[in-house]
Amino acid sequence: MTLSHLICDCDGVLLDSESVALAAILDGLSGRMARDQLDQFLRPRLGMTMHHIAEDMARDLGLRLTPEETLHLETSVEDRCIAEAQAINGVLAALQSVHLPMAVASNSSQARVEAGLRNAGLWSLFAGRVYTPGRGLRPKPAPDLYRAACQGLSAVAATTLVLEDSVAGVTAARAAGLTVLGFVGARHGEPTAAQRLRDAGATDVFDDMTTLPARLAAWH
Incomplete structure (x- = not known):
């Protein structure tokens, strides 16, 4: 064509910037799940909205975030990507x-x-x-x-x-x-x-x- x-x-x-976003999410969820396991889960989902990632974590990992926690992660990702990407x-x-x-x-x-x-x-x-x-x-x-x-x-x-x-x-x-x-x-x-x-x-x-x-x- x-x-x-x-x-x-x-x-x-x-x-x-996706590596920055990944680090921000992993840091924000520190202690909630093994970092290596969460890293493996998140990498194929980078590019999705934080809301959709949170839905997948709840469904597939049993890791449930409150709306406030999801918003906090989203804000952290945005701030770090603007500063570091x-x-x-x-x-x-x-x-x-x-x-x-x-x-x-x-x-x-x-x-x-x-x-x-x-x-x-x-x-x-x-x-x-x-x-x-x-x-x-x-x-x-x-x-x-x-x-x-x-x-x-x-x-x-x-x-x-x-x-x-x-x-x-x-x-x-x-x-x-x-x-x-x-x-x-x-x-x-x-x-x-x-x-x-x-x-x-x-x-x-x-x-x-x-x-x-x-x-x-x-x-x-």
């Missing part, structure tokens, strides 16, 4: 070489995404084209954010490519009719990540953001 637009997830694609290696130069209209679709809050992109020097590439849950838009894995991004870009799904690092994100993009390129080059990556993204519907998976321009050129 000939690409016309590019939509990026934020955490784990533009910002190397760095740009994915090579992403700024890669995106500056991609001459396509771009947007961001993220499960994080608008404030967190904007602060993170500003800190990483990426905001000018996406200003005014950031789509986050709220105002009737459901979080991933629902397709709402990607549909809204396409509408905002006046993009046709058949010629729009998505960069995603999570199963929830790939599921959302595919449900919106979009082609997905999976990214597994962030610090939170683990051995099964690439296959999980493929199983969720990613067309291909890569781990080096500096290769993005060449990959997109080949898509043309």
Whole structure:
């Protein structure tokens, strides 16, 4: 296909922030469960909202959080990601070489995404084209954010490519009719990540953001 637009997830694609989020959750739940067990449980769920993660913990682990505890974890994750997250290696130069209209679709809050992109020097590439849950838009894995991004870009799904690092994100993009390129080059990556993204519907998976321009050129 000939690409016309590019939509990026934020955490784990533009910002190397999922490892920061993971550490914040593990620290916040210290003493509630063995850290290694909780780490293994959380890694495949990074990219989901804290509310959905809490639901999964209650159902699958029997670890139940109060609404106040869930909100506290969410706030801790947001604060630490804003303070600590760095740009994915090579992403700024890669995106500056991609001459396509771009947007961001993220499960994080608008404030967190904007602060993170500003800190990483990426905001000018996406200003005014950031789509986050709220105002009737459901979080991933629902397709709402990607549909809204396409509408905002006046993009046709058949010629729009998505960069995603999570199963929830790939599921959302595919449900919106979009082609997905999976990214597994962030610090939170683990051995099964690439296959999980493929199983969720990613067309291909890569781990080096500096290769993005060449990959997109080949898509043309």
